[in-house]
Amino acid sequence: MKKLSEYLITRETMLISPIHDEYGNLHSMVTEELTSYIVEKSPRMILKDSCCYNGSTFAGRKDSTIAVTGYQSKIPICISEIQRIFFFPLESPKNEMCHWVSHYHVDRVEAGGPEQSLIIFCNKIGIHVPYSKGIVFGNLSRTAQFRSLMLRRWGEE
Template sequence: MINNMYSSTYEVTPLTMAIVAAPENHTKPSAMVLEEEGTWIVENTPSKIMENACKFFGSSLKGRQEGTRSICGITHKAPISIAPSCGMYFFPTASPSSHKCSWIAHSHIEQVNRGPYRQTEIIFKNGKTILLDVSFGSILNQVQRTAQYRYMLDNRIKYAQRDHVDVVAEPYP
């Protein structure tokens, strides 16, 4: 079921599985947002939706990309964590500045398959599927890079929380 949302706003949540770029024949920038329980059409580009999500959690898309670069050295098509405490890790399918760029939630992926005509099928844990005009190798690489980034960031967070669970801030002497 597709629900039309005639707003340029959409709040990315842990239930968001993918934000897919609209076909090139659309006159307005728009995206199809797949959630666990529904599909929405939003009048905004996928990267703008991701930018708004990053801002909601106190950063920017560029800031999240720079954080990825700092942690694991990925500079192009960098995966990001919108909110690591919520497990919200996404990767772009193309350059985020491209109108063809879609964003996929790493934690919702069940399987990645080769599709016809150099396309890739992504099967989500709830059984929904999407077919993207991106090569299988490129998507597989993005999944693996996101897993690497996720592992490294999660380890940093665990290290920072180790032995300091109850400490909110140190008193000023």
């Protein structure tokens, strides 16, 4: 698998998962529609870099989501309003082991065992994550609501 030192989220990015290398350093496994990469940055840093690249800070995007939705935890983030890229966390973003999922790519969520679920993406790739179906589906639904509110503000709904 190809290793990258830098990565910016695009429309093709489906999932960003935390992993540790053989020395215990936190990196990310980035899953795209057609390939995957190991990125030598934490998921949080990839999100921060991507928000900055798209004209805002991660903190600014977070504050905006709170103002629009009133959500106080597991806050979805609009990475790019121009490209309509929305990601949601599967747990508190303060936790370095937080997975981030692209709302656009999720087809469905299935139970994958106790405290596990299977996220099926639109390209039919399925990825197991260590969170219950209820948690994943709840975060997906909150992101759908946030996305709908933003599209309405942008005059698209």
